[in-house]
Amino acid sequence: MSVVDGKEPSVKELRIIGFLCNWCSYGGADTAGVSRFSQPTDLRIIRVPCSGRVTPLFVVKALMSGADGVLVSGCHPRDCHYSEGNLYARRRLEVLKRFLPTLGIEPERFEYIWVSASEGERWQTSVTAFTERIHALGPSPAVKVNRYDARLVAGGL
């Protein structure tokens, strides 16, 4: 796992993917960094221009392909760099969140929040809380699909 010395790190990570808008939340995460607000390391941030660019399908794709948690973060409502992108995102992501249980995926594995570029502390709190939440849920059920497919391939010969 570790690329440093081949030994397992002291903490067991889970895979959490974050989609952060360039203008607010990515900047908020930067601010947290500049302020040295320490955070769990599980999250991998993908930069997008706007939360409105995050199609819910990215989230489902990630959750169905093995991500244990997905966090989308954008500008606060009314404060979108593109004025409306996060407002579209809010509707789409809320519908998605309510849809997940039907797929057998815990809705808690996905969250969407608003963090501005100045809210380094809020970012730290959010990442920490979300990471703890995902660790409480444990690994994603997507593992099962992977195994199932592997078995079917073997069965299909």
Add this chain to the structure above:
Amino acid sequence: MSLVFLARENLPAWIGRLYQDMAVFAPMTINGVAAFRALGQDEIPDLSRIPASSPKAAVFPQTETLFTFTSRKHADDLSQVDIDLSYHLAEVPRVILGARPCDARGLKLMDPVFGGKVKDPYYLARRERTIIVSQACAMPDRACFCPGTGGGPYDPAGSDLLLLPVADGWLAQGLTEAGEKLLAQDLFTPAGDREPEAQSLKDKAEAYLAQAPDMRGAEQAFENLFKDEAFWDQATAGCVRCRICAYLCPACTCFNITDEESGLKGERIRTWDHCMSYMFTQEASGHNPRMQKAFRMRNRIGHKFCYYPQLHGGTVSCTGCGRCVRACPSGIDIRRIVESMKRKGA
């Protein structure tokens, strides 16, 4: 060859034994729909219904890996890469159990495609290891038309073993050595005087299908109608361009090849494809010789009833299994198309 009897209650035990030595492909019914699949341990197939799908996936899977590729970088110059290609051919023997005579015939139609001038090693590896246990059709339905394509509900062609239904089981008829081998079991008992019963069911089934239209000999009519766009438009009007007809067809063989990669590894995969899809002939330049669905239907009909027969001594690439007719969401009936083609193009 001689007939032996398999009681219905002995079917699970027989399958259990087959399962020891080989993969068993057989129809499972879920939610009222029977479809072939590789059985899991202790799974009992349903042979009572006409399966919605054909068993062709046993020899021509819907997805298969043609080969994998792996890149290795040179340590001293990362831009120098060695690429390893490797592929794997099927080794596990398999039995298709509960195929219908039309299905067995379907495999016979695929053989010359994959085993002609160019040999497809993936198909042939599976095909060589496949035993076909067919069940004759005592109860064909209104979508069936196998006699019109040169087959019949009790046609033994292509099967290794044919099960003739009787009230409480089957009379099994070994047709090949491989088929015979499967009968060497204490589960089978002598057929005794059950043959007339089977024969009477056969007569009834054949009588039921007596009116099936003849789908053969349409080559000239097709060529005559090739340019009649109105004809093809009407024939295709209701088509929603889904893939049911080709994917359920026991004779369709068209496929696609795509690459998928992840990091320094990847694979080239082969998947079923479908001639009613717009993308089937879409060229990168934007040109598409079969832009309209009517042209694609024309090619589909042409392939089955003109081009294939022209190459294979008049045999049509259709077994009359009726699956496309049963499942088409728009009720398109290939019999009607060929009938009216033969009428109009005569």
Add this chain to the structure above:
Amino acid sequence: MSTIDLLREAIRAKLPDLDMVLAWGGDDPLRASPLFIRTESDLENLAAPHLYVSNLAVNLYSLRSKKIGLVVKGCDSRSVIQLLKEGLIARPSLYIFGLPCEGVVDAAKINREIPDAGRATGLAVRSGRVMVQTPENEHILDLDAVLADRCLRCRYPNPLIYDQLIGEAIPVGEIPDLYQDLDEFEALSLDARHDFWMETMRRCVRCYACRNACPLCVCKAHCVADSREPHWLTLETNVSQKWFFQVLHSMHLAGRCTECGECERACPMGLPILLMRRKLNREIRELFGYEAGLDLMTTPPLSTFSIEEENIAEREL
């Protein structure tokens, strides 16, 4: 006159003004097929109304350059409204025959009930019973047992948009529990739901009949499911690809699906895929008070927003 005669005469009268009229016909006793009426003689092939199972609106987008007459049931009319609302078809090139509908029979259910249904030679509906004739038997079934699912929860037996109503409007009966099936499904554990879809999607043959039978799926040839740019899906037919396709299809229909059920009817494997679409519809109803295909004016909820969302709580971590 019977409904079928009224319909035949109505179409006959309008046919000269139209390129073609879409209705139902064919000789399958269990279900009618789309009938493309171009000449009066085609009218002879009209089928009986309880077999009008398919939704003819699926053809409208590809025929949008033509002047089309279309027969719609209440449920079908919602698809027409949705297509109009999305600007995918134009009202002036459409003439709508509205057909009040008492429900259609579901051939798949009859097939499940009767082993020899495939050999049926005739079907008749009389006073809550369905008679199916086969060469060997005559089967009698309860109509409710073989009505299409969507008919059992039908709230719109009368078309919501039409130029001409065929016969009398049907009084709307008691509105049944809309989402009983979904409630039952959601009573299962998350694990059980997950496993349910794995088993269900294993049986999918990825034939795209669900997509192509959907009146609102107009991308078709250019569907992202088949493309490499973007490359959302590989062509592999494993569960993860097939399942993701169903999710993708459902989500592209969120706020648009009218629950006409054609996806499920078209599925050759009988997979209960409408369930996902219905779940999204229920959530959209609860969040935005919106149902697709009821009117021409409202904006679909995912194409708009409110600065203050009444039913969405602000999320905090």
Add this chain to the structure above:
Amino acid sequence: MRIGVFVCHCGTNIAGTVDCAAVAAAAQQFPEVVLAVDTPYACSEPGQRAIIEAIEQKGLNGVVVASCTPRMHEATFRRTVERAGLNRYMFEMANIREHVSWVGRDKKLNTFKATDLVRIAVEKLRYNRPLTAKSFAVNKRVLVIGAGVAGIQAALDCADGGLETIVVERTSTVGGKMAKLDKTFPTVDCSVCVLGPKMVDLAQHRKIKLYAMSEIADLSGYVGNFEVSIRRKATYVDWNKCTGCGLCADKCPSRKAPDHFNELVGRTTAISIPFPQAIPKKASIDASSCLHFLKDRCGVCAKVCPVEAIDFEQQDEVVKESVGAVVVATGFDLLDIRRFGQYGGGRFPDVVTSLQYERMLSASGPTGGHLKCPSDGREPKSVVFISCVGSRDRSMDRAICSGFCCMYTAKQAILTKSHVPDCETHVFYMDIRAPGKGYDEFIRRAQEEYRTNYVRGRVSSVYPKNGRLAVRGADTLLGTQTEVMADLVVLAVGAGAAEGSRDLAEKLRISYDAYGFFMESHPKLKPVETNTAGVFLAGACQGPKDIPASVAMGSAAAGKVMALFSKERLESDPQVAQVNAVRCVGCLKCLRTCPFGAIQEVQARDGSTKAQVIESVCQGCGVCTVTCTDRAIELQHFTDNQLLAEVNYLCRSWMEKSPA
């Protein structure tokens, strides 16, 4: 592709908690990576040169730099790769400083994370395509919103630089808060005397067009080509005719109109000119106080006006202007004094705001510069100043320091003594903040020369006692409670965002902070820019500022505008949406959801409807991409395939780790 990866140590900023060499070693095995090295400072001159040399020597056609946030150096490195002949969009950054080394404590986990971030940058880069900017003409006119001292300075500098300048001011006169001040610190010279000439310059400059009593109704377009709608509010006086003679105000019988210029200290006439030096010096009618509007009678002003300028029928009017840049200088407002009931705010007439006190001190104010208690007009003998009212107060969610209060409080204490030499002055303060030229000395003068009693502590309450006001509070230096009797209490009320600034921000598509102040693009390096190209900030709208800082920022904004306008044409960001006409079904949902009106309907050759992106209008948010089920419209540089490449890697690599 041939990708080069450069992993930056950033001194010990990254290397301290990330094993950079290990990250580079891992990156060597990433697909299409032909070079992966670590480097002490990628952004330094030798660091950049190494990148250029690698591009040339290794034939790289894509570069990944793993270092700080792209918000810091993406532009730097894009220029670097461009110098080596690569398209600047064939570059990606992995943020392993702000997002890794500065926030994670475990070196192994950090290294693992940094490696992943480098990998997803590589995966995305493999789908990047060269993008080329399109250029468009710049409309070299500038809009300045707000004509306080910052706006005036910005407008004058722009106009002096030769730019046509539109100034929009909400009130009937320019000058803003500075025009209301009596004197300025630390020089104690007359505020309006300093500002007045600039106001006149503004009015007379031939490059400046002034819209007073006007507001921004709407702003559309983009940098270089904005369209602005300006609502000119009805004044009921034709300003083309009005000479500012003031006769109407003299004769107006309605003398109880609220006097906004004087911060509601005293009353004015329904038709009025706010103050003698007002620019433009034009009368306007306050319809809420005018008898003509209230009771449909009077009309005295119309009768007396020598030039027949009164027009009761006048309506609001919207005018349009085209500009290429916008300077926002809308200033601040003091918080509502009524929020401070514990200090008697809004309860006792003798508790006033600092700005009201300025008017009371001013010779042009309602009392003619005579200090009087508002309750009964007596001359105060004791004035108590309370600092930090609504500032640095977490209980009110206002942690912010308003910055200038310490200084003006000292100034007001000094001025109090010069008005009423025998008046006691007391200041309750928390800390003294006086870091400016001559500022601390000024405070000393107030304390020592003018014998102001500075009490370090919070006031707990102000209440009436024996006809005066008792001010109770802590004296933290003595550690006692103290009570001071006052005739007048002056609250140094905190500065908040100007009224309506949130609405304005939404119109301008700029951000604002928790207090409503507009957000600069970068707190250190881009204090004048906003995140909307072509919109700049000046003065206290960005945060409380004193006069010299506001003036400096006004000039800075003008400098930014002139730098922007020094080019004939601007390049549009090519990270815009693009329609694939073959896929487009013409539903135009994208057109309906685009926040910028950047999508238009076009007819294809076969007559079918298609969407088309107006590239110079598109801002690149990607809402359209998500709206389109068909992905017939894709945001360049953030395409589905680019983002999927990142998602897929993160998921696949994770699944491969999990036991099958």
Add this chain to the structure above:
Amino acid sequence: MSSLPNPYLPSLARILEVVVETPDIKSFRVELCDEAARESFTFEPGQVAQLSVFGTGEATFVINSPPTRREYLQFSVMRVGEVTGRLHMLQAGDKLGLRGPLGNHFPYQDMRGKDVVFVAGGIGMAPLRTLLLFMLDNRGDYGRIRVVYGARGPANLCYRQEMEAMRDAGQIELILTVDQKSPDWAGQVGLVPNLLMELAPPADNCVAVTCGPPIMIRYTLAALEKLGFADENVVTTLERRMKCGVGLCGRCNVGGTLICVDGPVFTRAQLKALPDEF
């Protein structure tokens, strides 16, 4: 692995050189990595091969170097789709997969002793180049060789220097043309079929070989008909979306004829026997 040859398995090839021909066409000069395979690789002019970019896929290209020149195999690739886009990012030293030779070839034996006129547009010159060079290498076997070649603009002409050198050496007669006038072009302006009509090569003992965009081919075939060229003396190549390249996958058929194995080279006489589905 089985003893059967695997028709899907490409050989590995190495790019020796990439030549930028036009803004959207690059020529790749490749050799097979395996020395024995390189030595035994033979093909006829006009045959195609499938090039693989592993991870992206395969596409079909004509081998446009002649079999008479063995130092490398050349493929000219116009950037139009996913595979060609990836190919364009490759550089010398990179590896790709090569499956071939596939398909039929130009009937060069039947052309011996005859005059030949090449008529090409855009990337259509690529398949003709192999035959042209082959003929130059066997110059004595053929009569007059004329080339009419057009593209959108001067920058879009492939192999321009190479062909101008052949002209200057007196080996061929060359007419280059562009669709629209431009300041950097002093040569002919006009559409290829029109120039062909002006040139009016005598049909007597002459074979015409043409390739280009579908619309150009259609007008060129009509022009050749007018000029009196017999059907069997007009040769063209057809293109189809292909996957397997060996006649199995089912998409490249025109009627019962498979372009991948029976083509890509057809005479007009052969085309006329095919159903009209191009």
